Amino acid sequence: MSQEKKISCSSSEKEELQDKQILVNNEFCEENGIGDLTFIVENHKIPVSKTVLCIASPVFRTMLKGHFREKTETEIPLPGKSYESFVEFLRCIYPDKTKKVKEKNVYMLLPLAHEYNVEKMMKRCQKVIMQIIKNRHTRNVEELYRHIRLAELYSIEEMKERCIYLASENTLKQFKAARTMYQISDANYLTIIELALRRKELDKDDEKGLSLIKKESNDFFIDQVTFTLKGKIDMREKASTRCLKSLRLAERFNIQFDKSKLLDTLRHSYNKIKDNEEFDLLPDTIKSALKN
Structure with missing residues (x-):
């Protein structure tokens, strides 16, 4: 059941939220309905527990316990974040929620797991995505390039290496077409070409x-x-x-x-x-x- 309710912003709210109607999501509060920090994501307020955040993420721990202005803030806007993705992220790190990383949510969780350095979630995201690649994309060069790009962005070496080797089993025409869709790095593109050429050399030697x-x-x-x-x-x-x-x-x-x-x-x-x-x-x- 939804724990959100509508409230009207007062004039003391931050400028970008003034005169807007926002929603409050209380599902991450303590039993008394109170949180000691509130995130503002899109047009939502999300009261949370600093303790839970600090246990789950070294980035939150540094932000909230180190010498940063967020340490004393009671509300922290998160511009550019998706409300849906951020709530899903919180549901995965809160001990009373423990929602699992699955195919349905893995691509929305991966950027947040990387940003906030939640190591267990990163490993789980990698495992789920690797299985998706194995089940669906071993011959789909565009999808392989998409996952190489994700691996570049979020420093997932094992996934990057696997996709590079899989991509190299295909043709130059496919390589070029896929790169118009997903701009992987020059270094990784060159590695794919080199591996494809080496495969051709092995084929010739086999003959x-x-x-x-x-x-x-x-x-x-x-x-x-x-x-x-x-x-x-x-x-x-x-x-x-x-x-x-x-x-x-x-x-x-x-x-x-x-x-x-x-x-x-x-x-x-x-x-x-x-x-x-x-x-x-x-x-x-x-x-x-x-x-x-």
């Missing part, structure tokens, strides 16, 4: 181990990959290198076969190859399979 038997077949490339997976590659290479090459070729030409032995071989040497460039450049579907 050296392909058998040329049945060249006249309409299924020429499928025959090549089939022969490669039967062992027509340089056996002097390390086992993990052969597995990586075979998995890349199978994914590239959409060959359906039981990959369990290849994946098991890589799992046994996972700690040795996880920082290897070739492992990083594996298609995302293979990486996911290795983690299962």
